[in-house]
Amino acid sequence: MRKVAILGVGMIPFGRRDEDTLMDMLAVTGLKAMDDAGIGDRPIDGVYVANMGAPILENKTGLASALVDRLCLFPAAAETIENGPASGASAIKNAFFAVASGYCDLVLVVAGEKMRDTIIWKATDFVATMTHPLAEYIYGVTLPSMAGMFARLYMEKYGVTEEHLAKVAVKNHNNGLLNPYAHIHMRITLEGILHHPHAIVNNPVIASPLRFYDACPVSDGAAAVLLGPAEMAKELNKPEIVIAGIGQATDTLALQDRDDPTDLKAVTIASQKAFAMAKLKPKDINVAQVHDAFTILEIAESEHAGFFKKGEGAKALDEGRTEIGGDIPINPDGGLKARGHPVGATGVANVVAITWQLRGEAGDFQVKKAENGFALNFGGFGNNVIAAILRREA
Amino acid sequence: MSDKLTVYKCKKCGRVMYPRHDRCLKCKGREFDEIEMPLPATGKLLTYSQLFALPWRYDVRFLTLGVVEFQNGVRAMGQLKTPDVKVGMKVKATWGLVREIRGEKLYGLKFEPA
Numbered sequence: 455m456r457k458v459a460i461l462g463v464g465m466i467p468f469g470r471r472d473e474d475t476l477m478d479m480l481a482v483t484g485l486k487a488m489d490d491a492g493i494g495d496r497p498i499d500g501v502y503v504a505n506m507g508a509p510i511l512e513n514k515t516g517l518a519s520a521l522v523d524r525l526c527l528f529p530a531a532a533e534t535i536e537n538g539p540a541s542g543a544s545a546i547k548n549a550f551f552a553v554a555s556g557y558c559d560l561v562l563v564v565a566g567e568k569m570r571d572t573i574i575w576k577a578t579d580f581v582a583t584m585t586h587p588l589a590e591y592i593y594g595v596t597l598p599s600m601a602g603m604f605a606r607l608y609m610e611k612y613g614v615t616e617e618h619l620a621k622v623a624v625k626n627h628n629n630g631l632l633n634p635y636a637h638i639h640m641r642i643t644l645e646g647i648l649h650h651p652h653a654i655v656n657n658p659v660i661a662s663p664l665r666f667y668d669a670c671p672v673s674d675g676a677a678a679v680l681l682g683p684a685e686m687a688k689e690l691n692k693p694e695i696v697i698a699g700i701g702q703a704t705d706t707l708a709l710q711d712r713d714d715p716t717d718l719k720a721v722t723i724a725s726q727k728a729f730a731m732a733k734l735k736p737k738d739i740n741v742a743q744v745h746d747a748f749t750i751l752e753i754a755e756s757e758h759a760g761f762f763k764k765g766e767g768a769k770a771l772d773e774g775r776t777e778i779g780g781d782i783p784i785n786p787d788g789g790l791k792a793r794g795h796p797v798g799a800t801g802v803a804n805v806v807a808i809t810w811q812l813r814g815e816a817g818d819f820q821v822k823k824a825e826n827g828f829a830l831n832f833g834g835f836g837n838n839v840i841a842a843i844l845r846r847e848a
Numbered sequence: 849m850s851d852k853l854t855v856y857k858c859k860k861c862g863r864v865m866y867p868r869h870d871r872c873l874k875c876k877g878r879e880f881d882e883i884e885m886p887l888p889a890t891g892k893l894l895t896y897s898q899l900f901a902l903p904w905r906y907d908v909r910f911l912t913l914g915v916v917e918f919q920n921g922v923r924a925m926g927q928l929k930t931p932d933v934k935v936g937m938k939v940k941a942t943w944g945l946v947r948e949i950r951g952e953k954l955y956g957l958k959f960e961p962a
Contacts, residue, residue, distance in 0.1 A: 573904075574901075575902065575903055575904040575905075576904050578901060578902075578903050578904070579903035579904040582903055586867070588867045589866070589867050589924065589925055590925055592946055592947050592954045592956050593911075593913055593925055593926060593927050593946050593947065593956055593957075594899075594902065594903055594906055594911050594913065594927070594946070594947055595913055595925065596899060596901065596902070596903055598897075598899060598901060599897040599899040599911075599913055600897075602897030602898075602899065603895040603896060603897045603913070603914070603915060604895075606895045606896065606897065606935065607894075607895050610935070658900070659898070659900060660899065660900050660901045661897045661898070661899040661900070661901065662896075662897050662898040662899075663897075664897075706873065708925075709915070710894075710915045710923040710924065710925060711865070711873060711923070715894075715895070715915075
C-alpha cells in the first residue's frame with residue numbers, strides 16, 4: 455500500500471447557518487480543502503461525500519453527483535457515504551484505500567449536514583431512525599436516552615459522577631472559546647450547571663441522568679479533506695501529515711444485545727486496529743479528538759481507545775491530563791460538545807482538527823509537540839466506529 | 849394487541865434472542881425455535897432513562913424507557929408506566945400502545961413495578 459497524506463483541509467464555522475443550503479456548505483468547504491492543498495486545476499480522481507440526513511431532512515439524494523457538478527470535477531468517480539454519525543470517517547477510510555491502493559491519486563472527501571432547517575423534534579427523531587426499528591425506535595428512544603441508559607450503567611460500574619460529566623462540558627466549552635469554527639462560544643462553570651440552587655433551571659435533565667449540558671448541540675456544518683500519495687505533499691510544499699493507521703469495527707445494533715452494555719467493543723477494536731497499522735501505542739499520541747456527543751462518551755471512549763485503564767478516565771479528567779496543557783489533550787477544539795455535531799460531518803471535522811494540530815496551525819487551541827494524533831468517530835450507539843491515527847513525518 | 853412476546857431460541861446453542869437475528873449472536877446458527885413468552889411476565893430492570901426531549905409526535909411531557917431482563921435471559925426495551933423506578937427492581941411486562949407513526953398504532957412492551 456502507498457503512504458497516504460492529508461494534503462488539504464477545509465472547514466466552515468459550525469452552528470446555525472440559515473443563509474446556506476447543504477450544497478452551498480459542501481461546495482465552499484470542498485474548494486477550501488482544494489485551495490489549502492494548492493492543487494490548482496489538477497484533476498481529482500475520486501470524490502466521497504459524507505452525509506447522514508439529507509434524504510430525510512432535506513428531501514435530497516445524490517449529493518456526490520451534485521457536488522461534482524457544482525465544483526466541475528468531472529469525470530471524477532464519486533459517491534455519497536451514509537454510515538450514520540460515522541459517515542465522515544467512513545468516507546475518509548474509503549478515500550484512504552482508494553489512494554493507498556494506487557487506484558486514485560487525488561481524492562476529495564467533503565462531509566456536511568444541515569440539521570437546523572427542521573424543527574428540533576424532527577431532527578431528534580431523524581437521528582433516532584438509526585436505532586433498532588423494532589427493539590428500540592418504536593418506544594420513542596432518542597440518542598440522548600440511549601446515552602442516559604448507558605451513563606446510568608457506566609456511572610454505577612466505574613464510579614463516574616455527575617460532577618465528572620459536568621467537568622467534561624466545562625473543559626470542552628472552554629476549549630470551544632478558543633476555536634473560531636465552534637458552534638458554541640460560551641463559558642460555563644460547575645457552579646452554574648451543577649452546584650448552584652438554580653443549576654437545575656440552567657441545566658435541566660433531558661434524559662436522566664444526563665442534563666442539558668451533557669449533550670452536544672444540533673448543528674449545521676461541513677468539513678473537507680483532500681488525500682493524495684505522501685510524496686505529493688513535498689511537491690505541493692505542504693507539511694507531510696499521513697494517515698498512519700485506520701481501523702473500523704462494528705457491534706450489535708441494539709445496546710441490549712451486548713453481553714456487557716458498558717463495554718464499547720467496537721471502540722476498542724477499531725482503535726487497536728488503527729494502532730497496530732500505525733505501529734504506535736496510545737502513549738505515543740499527543741492529541742486526541744473523540745466523539746463526545748454526550749459527556750459520558752468522552753470518558754468512556756478515552757478508556758476504550760486505550761488512553762486510560764477502564765474506570766480511570768474520570769480520574770485523568772480530574773487531574774487535568776485531558777486539558778490543552780495536559781499530557782493527553784482530548785478535544786482541544788471543543789469537541790462535539792462545543793464545536794458542534796453536524797452528524798455526517800463530525801468524523802471529518804475531527805480529522806481536520808488533528809491535521810491543524812500536527813501542522814501547528816491550530817491557533818489558540820494548539821497543543822505542544824503534536825507529532826501523533828488520534829481521531830475517533832462513533833456511529834449509532836457504538837455499533838459502527840472508526841479510529842484514525844495521523845502522524846507528522848519529519 | 850397481543851398477550852405474548854415471540855422470542856427466538858437458537859437450535860444449535862440455545863441462546864435466546866429478541867427480536868430475531870438471521871444468524872445467532874453467539875454461534876451463528878441459522879435455525880431458531882419460536883417461543884411464545886406469555887405476558888404479563890416479570891423481569892428485572894437493568895437500566896432506564898427518563899427523557900424530556902421527546903421525538904416527533906409524542907404528546908406527553910416525558911417518557912421513561914428502560915431495559916428489562918426476563919428470567920429466560922431475553923433483554924428487551926420498553927416504556928415504563930412510572931418514572932419512580934430503581935435499577936434492579938422487579939417489573940411486570942405487558943403489551944400496549946407505545947407509539948403512533950403516521951396514523952399507524954404501534955404496540956410494544958410496557959413495564960410497571962411488580
